[in-house]
Amino acid sequence: MSGLAWIQLRAIAVNVWRASARDRILLILWATALLFIFFSLVLAKMVVGSEEMALQTTGFWIMGIWGLISVLYLGSNIVRQEIYQKTIYFVLSRPVHRTTFLLGKFFGMIIVLASLFVILALCWLFILLSKGVPLNAGHFVTLAFIFGEWVLLASFSLFFAAFTSPLLHNFFLVGLGFLGHWSRDLYLFSQNAHSAIAKTLLSVIYHVLPNLDALNFRQAALYNEPIGAGLIMLAGGVLLAWMLTALVGANLIFSRRKLL
Amino acid sequence: MSEFALEWRSVSFSVPHGFWMRPKTIIRGLDLAVAPGSAVGLVGPNGAGKTTTLKLGAGLIRPGSGKVLINGQPAMKSQSRRRLGLLTETQYVYPHLRLKEWLAMAAALSGWKGSECRKRVDDVLQRMELTGQADQVMRTLSKGQTQRAGLAQALVHEPDILLLDEPMSGLDPFWRFKVQQMLMQYKASGGTLFFSSHILSDVERISDQVALISDGAIRWQGALSDMPRRLTGYEVRCRAENPSVLEKFAQNSRVELQTDGACLLSVDPEQKEALLNACAAGHVSIESLMPIRPQIEEVLFEFNLLSGEKD
Structure with missing residues (x-):
């Protein structure tokens, strides 16, 4: 990538960050996430069983789901709004390649998501420490892969945003988010299904969708189980491969997209 | 390059x-x-x-x-x-x-x-x-x-x-x-x-x-x-002892008498020669003679009409 492309990429990413930092709805969304993290203290008191376990599970769940919500909000309009408000003309009338535009948007989203993630994770870790929950390496690996899942969702969001309306984008992304976590179950269903059509359909969905559960180390963190370096590498590889696939797909579609 | x-x-x-x-x-x-x-x-x-x-x-x-x-x-x-x-x-x-x-x-x-x-x-x-x-x-x-x-x-x-x-x-x-x-x-x-x-x-x-x-x-x-802006006439500012002699040169025989005694009239291109002859004979004294061409808007309008006919 040339020096010019880096400057352009930075300018586009900073613009995404500025738009988000000045977006009241997004700020309310973030505040709600923080509220939920602190509300987990109350929830943990209400559950039957270990309070420590409940605190950790709720925290992981909130961070997982807020990633999806944030990506839905950020991604649904990230390309559409540029085309609808025609601000894309302002960018593309300069020596900006469409790939640079898309990557700038992607990195902008990552900066916004990373900011939210750091705030949420720090608050959650602070709560755990204040409640005397012992932290292990698994917690940090899990956190890293929860953020990895956010990044993966952001790249798929960009892929969907490159060709669909915000409504369809949200529909596809929610589907991907949930089905991706049920990937193993889909595989089991496909193996046990009696109907050939159902078997094929479930098998196709299993192979087409990224297996988000491969990035899930929550159980290992909760029960302080060691996570092998090989497994981490494999999960990292899966994450990277799916992310690149989504980004390349988004780029191929967006490069050919006709502007009016 | x-x-x-x-x-x-x-x-x-x-x-x-x-x-x-x-x-x-x-x-x-x-x-x-x-x-x-x-x-x-x-x-x-x-x-x-x-x-x-x-x-x-x-x-x-x-x-x-x-x-x-x-x-x-x-x-x-x-x-x-x-x-x-x-x-x-x-x-x-x-x-x-x-x-x-x-x-x-x-x-x-x-x-x-x-x-x-x-x-x-x-x-x-x-x-x-x-x-x-x-x-x-x-x-x-x-x-x-x-x-x-x-x-x-x-x-x-x-x-x-x-x-x-x-x-x-x-x-x-x-x-x-x-x-x-x-x-x-x-x-x-x-x-x-x-x-x-x-x-x-x-x-x-x-x-x-x-x-x-x-x-x-x-x-x-x-x-x-x-730009093909055809000449449609001349705007003439002149003086004459008898302004009525100017009427035969003016388009629609309209001669405007100015406050300073000068006359203002539009002259067809074909009448220009006759007006200059009258000037040479001393009947008329011309102060200015300006060609009248259609405004760019008019030319454009004509072009649009032509292209419309063509299509």
Whole structure:
């Protein structure tokens, strides 16, 4: 990538960050996430069983789901709004390649998501420490892969945003988010299904969708189980491969997209 | 190096239209060339394809057929647009950005960074007298200020080629004059100008050449002096001892008597000789004789009528 492309990429990413930092709805969304993290203290008191376990599970769940919500909000309009408000003309009338535009948007989203993630994770870790929950390496690996899942969702969001309306984008992304976590179950269903059509359909969905559960180390963190370096590498590889696939797909579609 | 700064070669462009998304042709076989350092004004009625021609020139849209070139390179290639500035008719601003952030983004997208970027932004803000609005959020700027901001973003990276869509739109008379001066200065410094405008007096003042576009095709291109503006008569200011002798030269026999005793009349081209003879004979004393040619608007109207008949 040339020096010019880096400057352009930075300018586009900073613009995404500025738009988000000045977006009241997004700020309310973030505040709600923080509220939920602190509300987990109350929830943990209400559950039957270990309070420590409940605190950790709720925290992981909130961070997982807020990633999806944030990506839905950020991604649904990230390309559409540029085309609808025609601000894309302002960018593309300069020596900006469409790939640079898309990557700038992607990195902008990552900066916004990373900011939210750091705030949420720090608050959650602070709560755990204040409640005397012992932290292990698994917690940090899990956190890293929860953020990895956010990044993966952001790249798929960009892929969907490159060709669909915000409504369809949200529909596809929610589907991907949930089905991706049920990937193993889909595989089991496909193996046990009696109907050939159902078997094929479930098998196709299993192979087409990224297996988000491969990035899930929550159980290992909760029960302080060691996570092998090989497994981490494999999960990292899966994450990277799916992310690149989504980004390349988004780029191929967006490069050919006709502007009016 | 190409012979032309901008070139449209047999360009056609259509958009999907209606429920069945049938192609509707906006530009049909457009041929146009703009030489480096020249100023070409694109004139035509609403819906003639002026904005689309500009968008094609800026590489924003891909032609269905034909080629659009900037300095000999395809306009769709991002590097071709490095020295190009575009002012769209409506300013497409990011509503959350402050003016100086927007301009800094424009400069960064053209490759400027750090102190040089800030310097250029400050400079262009000063030139457009927008320094006081630098920290203002863009959506709070007035229409005229937004238009000036648009020109500022087009100039911030000091482009060699400027594409302007209705550059005077939304400007008050003072700023229309100032922008005219700026554009003339830009041209004098060697810049290439290609602009569309409805204000034909601006086109006349700024451009070396005019291209008349109608129904997506160029109907005529050339210097304004070459424009076929037939002579319709002469406006004569003269004095005569007996003003009634002038009636036989005047169109519709109408002679206007001025307060200072002079007479004002319109004379048919065929009557010019006879009037000059009367002057030579000492019956009439001519103070001024000015040819009457149709306004550029009238010529354009005629062109549109002709093209309409042709199609």
